[in-house]
Amino acid sequence: MNDISKFLTKDQSKSPINITKVIHVPADDVWDIISEQSNLEKCHPFCKENPTIKWPGVNARDEIHYLNGWIFERTFVRWIDKVGYDLFIGRNKGKRSFVSWRIKPINTHSCSLSISVYMYKLDYIPTIFRWIPHVVYVRPLLKKYLLSVTGGFEYYLQTGKSVSHNQFGVHPWFSGKNS
Numbered sequence: 001m002n003d004i005s006k007f008l009t010k011d012q013s014k015s016p017i018n019i020t021k022v023i024h025v026p027a028d029d030v031w032d033i034i035s036e037q038s039n040l041e042k043c044h045p046f047c048k049e050n051p052t053i054k055w056p057g058v059n060a061r062d063e064i065h066y067l068n069g070w071i072f073e074r075t076f077v078r079w080i081d082k083v084g085y086d087l088f089i090g091r092n093k094g095k096r097s098f099v100s101w102r103i104k105p106i107n108t109h110s111c112s113l114s115i116s117v118y119m120y121k122l123d124y125i126p127t128i129f130r131w132i133p134h135v136v137y138v139r140p141l142l143k144k145y146l147l148s149v150t151g152g153f154e155y156y157l158q159t160g161k162s163v164s165h166n167q168f169g170v171h172p173w174f175s176g177k178n179s
Contacts, residue, residue, distance in 0.1 A: 027111035
């Protein structure tokens with residue numbers, strides 16, 4: 001958890017769900033796209049729209065309009081140029097998860113892109129049983145989602161073409177009923 005622990009509240013899990021993808025482009029190119037306003041419209045396979053409220057930097061805010069009609073708000077709490085950012089994401093007036101994006105150079109032509117999600121706790125389930133839906137349902141589907149998102153950034157960065165909706169397969173949470 002190191003330096004992000006100051007952002008986590010009692011509402012977020014202390015165990016992140018993490019995906020790291022090696023991308024064969026320079027780290028600066030990855031930063032340029034992840035820090036670009038409305039970047040999810042080009043790179044996110046479940047995003048219909050990514051309107052910006054304020055951009056860039058700490059206190060930046062935008063929305064993700066998913067294919068299924070859900071709208072999530074993102075509020076950026078840390079912005080580290082050429083390294084990544086941290087944010088809270090969730091529905092308006094709903095519970096929020098903490099998300100950390102990080103870029104690590106591997107060499108001059110490759111880097112890794114990591115996304116770590118600290119989910120909000122499932123308060124409506126007794127503490128002793130919370131791990132069951134987390135392990136059986138939430139973790140596998142969130143990993144699938146994160147693989148699609150990082151895959152979308154890799155695809156865009158390597159081809160210069162925007163990803164298609166559901167390009168890496170449909171997702172039961174975000175794709176929508178007619179996908």
